Amino acid sequence: MGKNIKVNVEYLTRVEGHGNIVVNVNDGVLEECKLEIVESPRFFEGMLRGRSIFEAQHVTSRICGICACGHSLASIQAAEDAIGFKPSDQTIRLRKLLLHMENLDSHLLHIYLLVAPDLLGVKSFVPLIDSHNKVVRRALRMKKTCNDVCDILAGRHIHPISSIVGGWTKLPDEKALDAMLAYLNGMIPDMNATIELAAGLKFPELQRDTEYVALVSDDGEYPLLMGDVGSTDGVRMNKKDYKKITNEFVVPHSSAKHTKLSRESYAVGALARFNVNYSKLRKEAKDIAAAVGMKPKVTNPYLNTVAQLIECAESLYDAIDIVKHFKEKGVDHSEAVVVGLNEQKRILVKAGSGVGAVEVPRGLLFHHYEVDDKGIIVNANCIIPTGQNCNNIEHDMKKLVPEILDKSEAEITLALEMLVRAYDPCISCSAHFLDVKFVR
Amino acid sequence: MTKPKVAFFDFACCEGCQLQVANLGEALLDILEVIDVVEFREVMSEKWPQSFDIAIIEGSITTSHAVERIKEIRARSKVLIAYGSCATIGGVNGMKNNYELKDIREYVYKDKAEFFDTIPTRAVHQVVNVDYSVNGCPIYPPEFIRILKAALAGLPYHVPDNSVCVECKLNENICLFERGISCAGPITRSGCNSWCVNNGNICYGCRGMVSNPNENGFKAVLEKYDITVDMIMNKMNMYNKCREIK
Ligand code: SF4
Ligand code: SF4
Ligand code: SF4
Numbered sequence: 001m002g003k004n005i006k007v008n009v010e011y012l013t014r015v016e017g018h019g020n021i022v023v024n025v026n027d028g029v030l031e032e033c034k035l036e037i038v039e040s041p042r043f044f045e046g047m048l049r050g051r052s053i054f055e056a057q058h059v060t061s062r063i064c065g066i067c068a069c070g071h072s073l074a075s076i077q078a079a080e081d082a083i084g085f086k087p088s089d090q091t092i093r094l095r096k097l098l099l100h101m102e103n104l105d106s107h108l109l110h111i112y113l114l115v116a117p118d119l120l121g122v123k124s125f126v127p128l129i130d131s132h133n134k135v136v137r138r139a140l141r142m143k144k145t146c147n148d149v150c151d152i153l154a155g156r157h158i159h160p161i162s163s164i165v166g167g168w169t170k171l172p173d174e175k176a177l178d179a180m181l182a183y184l185n186g187m188i189p190d191m192n193a194t195i196e197l198a199a200g201l202k203f204p205e206l207q208r209d210t211e212y213v214a215l216v217s218d219d220g221e222y223p224l225l226m227g228d229v230g231s232t233d234g235v236r237m238n239k240k241d242y243k244k245i246t247n248e249f250v251v252p253h254s255s256a257k258h259t260k261l262s263r264e265s266y267a268v269g270a271l272a273r274f275n276v277n278y279s280k281l282r283k284e285a286k287d288i289a290a291a292v293g294m295k296p297k298v299t300n301p302y303l304n305t306v307a308q309l310i311e312c313a314e315s316l317y318d319a320i321d322i323v324k325h326f327k328e329k330g331v332d333h334s335e336a337v338v339v340g341l342n343e344q345k346r347i348l349v350k351a352g353s354g355v356g357a358v359e360v361p362r363g364l365l366f367h368h369y370e371v372d373d374k375g376i377i378v379n380a381n382c383i384i385p386t387g388q389n390c391n392n393i394e395h396d397m398k399k400l401v402p403e404i405l406d407k408s409e410a411e412i413t414l415a416l417e418m419l420v421r422a423y424d425p426c427i428s429c430s431a432h433f434l435d436v437k438f439v440r
Numbered sequence: 441m442t443k444p445k446v447a448f449f450d451f452a453c454c455e456g457c458q459l460q461v462a463n464l465g466e467a468l469l470d471i472l473e474v475i476d477v478v479e480f481r482e483v484m485s486e487k488w489p490q491s492f493d494i495a496i497i498e499g500s501i502t503t504s505h506a507v508e509r510i511k512e513i514r515a516r517s518k519v520l521i522a523y524g525s526c527a528t529i530g531g532v533n534g535m536k537n538n539y540e541l542k543d544i545r546e547y548v549y550k551d552k553a554e555f556f557d558t559i560p561t562r563a564v565h566q567v568v569n570v571d572y573s574v575n576g577c578p579i580y581p582p583e584f585i586r587i588l589k590a591a592l593a594g595l596p597y598h599v600p601d602n603s604v605c606v607e608c609k610l611n612e613n614i615c616l617f618e619r620g621i622s623c624a625g626p627i628t629r630s631g632c633n634s635w636c637v638n639n640g641n642i643c644y645g646c647r648g649m650v651s652n653p654n655e656n657g658f659k660a661v662l663e664k665y666d667i668t669v670d671m672i673m674n675k676m677n678m679y680n681k682c683r684e685i686k
Contacts, residue, residue, distance in 0.1 A: 125484075141466055144464070161635065161641045340642065
């Protein structure tokens with residue numbers, strides 16, 4: 001007789017938000033394999049209706065504390081796109097700096113506090129405070145540095161203050177640039193130590209080829225903030241066509257709304273960006289990839305964590321370059337915008353529809369607003385990275401479980417938990433999840 | 441002496457306030473010297489089935505399941521801290537209460553709406569007794585440390601009940617009203633060091649209303665600058681809609 005296995009992990013820990021894993025193997029046959037999302041729905045899209053596009057980013061950054069800057073930038077982009085406003089080159093550069101800091105901060109949190117405990121065989125980072133005190137201190141120090149840079153640039157990292165539709169209410173002066181540069185340069189030794197540590201970690205084996213989706217562009221930059229949407233299956237579309245990219249669909253047997261593009265599922269996130277845009281990575285980032293033997297296309301989802309490490313170097317060194325650019329060329333302070341642009345009728349508002357597509361830590365994030373002639377949102381839609389990854393995670397689980405059936409239930413459970421955690425799912429921003437089964 | 445057992449629990453929120461803890465950097469380790477964190481789902485797999493000396497609650501209560509869960513946590517906790525505006529005043533989740541529940545549920549989840557259990561958003565104190573409140577969206581870390589110290593020592597902490605304007609003036613910001621822009625500072629509790637205004641934005645009232653807003657005086661200010669009460673209340677309602685629940 002074949003094996004019976006029942007895995008039911010409720011309240012998956014060390015991921016953002018609440019998720020359950022359900023696996024049911026009956027007589028050696030995989031009958032059920034699901035990632036359930038049980039976050040209390042928060043109805044953000046509903047709450048945006050009737051709000052001005054000039055307020056929207058304050059609301060949407062509150063979708064997720066980890067991706068606060070990413071949501072706020074996608075929101076601003078969608079709003080500006082809707083009214084046909086073009087941000088200046090300086091504004092875009094500073095936004096990119098903010099996004100780099102958030103991606104770096106989030107990746108570090110994930111690598112050190114959420115994934116490393118699994119690989120070191122402990123339940124959380126707390127026991128590591130005694131056993132690996134230096135490592136924990138380094139992690140906290142690096143995280144704080146990202147946070148300090150965001151404080152200088154945008155007032156704070158969690159719910160940035162000075163980045164708004166139209167530009168920045170506060171621009172860094174010479175002192176602020178120097179301080180940011182000192183923080184960033186000061187992080188380099190810790191970054192080197194991180195690379196050394198992470199390169200030595202062993203990740204589980206699982207190969208499943210899938211379609212990887214990320215922003216693509218024709219310039220030389222590793223695209224995070226601007227561009228079209230592309231995939232490793234050769235797709236390229238304008239972000240306005242995001243609905244043709246995500247193709248949300250309802251699965252009859254599970255009431256789950258999933259996404260797919262050219263095949264049964266697709267993935268977004270650090271590994272997807274690595275696979276799509278490897279050639280555009282900076283030398284510092286490519287060196288790490290070479291050292292750990294990663295070359296596109298990498299099809300082991302557990303290696304998303306290593307792709308994040310590679311992106312840490314990308315973000316740190318590109319951030320340094322951005323600050324240096326401003327130190328050389330100077331900051332044009334006349335561009336500072338005064339808040340309440342709408343009240344002052346300083347920005348021309350017209351009815352329209354706009355899309356923001358931004359590469360946030362966990363992958364491609366879309367915001368779409370329809371606004372009336374007063375800049376009031378009449379319809380809003382957000383498609384978050386974890387929503388797009390859910391279907392792909394389930395397909396990974398279906399591939400993985402039969403391969404490890406000979407292991408104990410505890411080992412299978414851990415392997416599945418680690419798989420879900422590798423995607424760094426931010427379930428708390430379940431602005432748009434249908435992936436819930438309360439009916440038991 | 442055994443260290444006090446502290447647990448973090450999250451309800452409907454963005455979890456940004458608990459992240460503020462991780463953002464303390466190495467100072468966090470000093471705090472961990474004096475407390476024993478026994479449950480903190482976002483960063484720990486450990487669970488603690490017994491009672492807590494301090495439970496720190498983040499997020500608003502938005503489902504009937506959450507009502508049961510918060511009551512159960514309250515029953516096991518000596519001291520309960522509402523942490524962040526989602527917990528202390530309902531925060532952004534309160535905006536949901538602007539709409540008919542049925543309508544907003546159908547707007548977001550279409551024909552799957554019935555899968556989503558939802559009740560009007562409540563702040564934690566609207567469901568169970570709260571001993572300390574840490575306001576802010578997100579919380580202001582220096583204030584949190586002060587409150588945690590008070591809670592550990594069993595001392596009272598009085599949430600400031602004067603307006604953000606007091607701090608704003610000390611920071612020598614030019615008042616936004618002078619520039620023809622409306623700001624919720626005059627009716628919002630201080631304690632954040634006028635964070636947003638220092639960074640060129642307005643105050644949106646994320647720390648909740650002062651208990652005794654000088655409404656008439658405030659209205660006079662609004663009239664002077666030709667700003668409607670509706671306009672400012674619409675801003676205030678971004679975080680403060682739950683105050684209407686009795
Ligand atoms: S109060 Fe604000 S920052 Fe804190 S959890 Fe709620 S939404 Fe997030
Ligand atoms: S800017 Fe706002 S907080 Fe500051 S003094 Fe004026 S009204 Fe008060
Ligand atoms: S200035 Fe107002 S909105 Fe900003 S943190 Fe303080 S109370 Fe909250």
